[in-house]
Amino acid sequence: MNAELVSELEVPRHRTWRSRAVTTMGPATVLAGVVWALVQPERVTLLHPRGQGFWWLFVEPPLLVVVVGLVFWLIVAPAVLEDLAEAEDDATAR
Amino acid sequence: MQPPAEHVHWLFATGFLFLGLCLLGEAIVGTDVWRRRPWRAYLWPGITFVMGLLMWPVMTFFTNSTIHMLAHGAWAQVLMLAGATELALVRGKISSPSWRLTMALAFFASGASFLIHEQNPWFFQRSAFLHHLLGWTLLGAAAIPIARCIRPRSVALGSVFALTFVALSVMLYCDRDLAPVFGHLSPLAGVPHR
Numbered sequence: 001m002n003a004e005l006v007s008e009l010e011v012p013r014h015r016t017w018r019s020r021a022v023t024t025m026g027p028a029t030v031l032a033g034v035v036w037a038l039v040q041p042e043r044v045t046l047l048h049p050r051g052q053g054f055w056w057l058f059v060e061p062p063l064l065v066v067v068v069g070l071v072f073w074l075i076v077a078p079a080v081l082e083d084l085a086e087a088e089d090d091a092t093a094r
Numbered sequence: 095m096q097p098p099a100e101h102v103h104w105l106f107a108t109g110f111l112f113l114g115l116c117l118l119g120e121a122i123v124g125t126d127v128w129r130r131r132p133w134r135a136y137l138w139p140g141i142t143f144v145m146g147l148l149m150w151p152v153m154t155f156f157t158n159s160t161i162h163m164l165a166h167g168a169w170a171q172v173l174m175l176a177g178a179t180e181l182a183l184v185r186g187k188i189s190s191p192s193w194r195l196t197m198a199l200a201f202f203a204s205g206a207s208f209l210i211h212e213q214n215p216w217f218f219q220r221s222a223f224l225h226h227l228l229g230w231t232l233l234g235a236a237a238i239p240i241a242r243c244i245r246p247r248s249v250a251l252g253s254v255f256a257l258t259f260v261a262l263s264v265m266l267y268c269d270r271d272l273a274p275v276f277g278h279l280s281p282l283a284g285v286p287h288r
Contacts, residue, residue, distance in 0.1 A: 018123055064107075064111075068112045076115075080134070083123070084123045
């Protein structure tokens with residue numbers, strides 16, 4: 001027998017265009033970096049590291065784009081989405 | 095141990111890209127939601143201020159000419175001013191939306207600096223082309239912060255403002271110390287190294 005109360009059931013949250021947009025930004029940036037790396041592999045020094053100096057190994061633009069996308073996707077976006085959902089719930093309750 | 099100039103451009107491009115994403119996020123969800131967590135409220139003004147601070151070593155170590163030094167020094171000052179103003183607005187130390195005009199000043203001063211310190215024509219080589227493009231983009235984009243003072247809650251203006259930073263980052267990522275632009279490379283520029 002399922003004793004779970006109706007009020008405790010998880011209601012699938014309706015996703016607004018705002019939440020979809022914020023969710024997409026990080027992955028889109030990562031994808032842009034990956035596509036750039038595939039189009040211009042010579043800008044990813046890790047693929048041919050022999051004889052390269054520190055700066056050529058440390059600063060690799062396509063990988064930097066991927067890192068920025070990951071930081072936004074994994075660190076910034078989740079909290080923004082949480083707060084956005086709360087704000088939308090507050091607005092609906094009013 | 096000093097990085098090549100193009101690497102410095104790429105590092106600043108990374109900062110601008112993150113700044114652009116944060117600003118776009120704020121434009122989409124609205125300032126009230128964005129500022130629900132204090133660390134997020136201070137995030138992009140803080141990045142702007144730190145990028146201004148980091149321009150000082152650029153000014154010190156990349157002194158190709160006096161005009162370069164002055165341009166980099168001007169960027170450092172206006173970026174720090176714009177960042178500090180936004181930090182003060184978030185903190186509540188100042189409240190008038192007109193303070194946002196410091197961002198317009200930052201755009202204008204940066205655009206003028208790009209154009210003044212680039213002494214070669216557009217198609218001399220890629221960096222010359224990008225300096226002209228960045229300069230005119232920033233001068234044109236100076237109108238956006240002014241419009242945001244009038245309509246601070248506009249999603250469209252906020253998005254355009256954010257996408258300006260993304261566009262700037264793309265231009266900075268395209269920068270190379272010595273490379274052709276659309277097949278043009280002046281023989282006076284030298285030989286591309288890679």
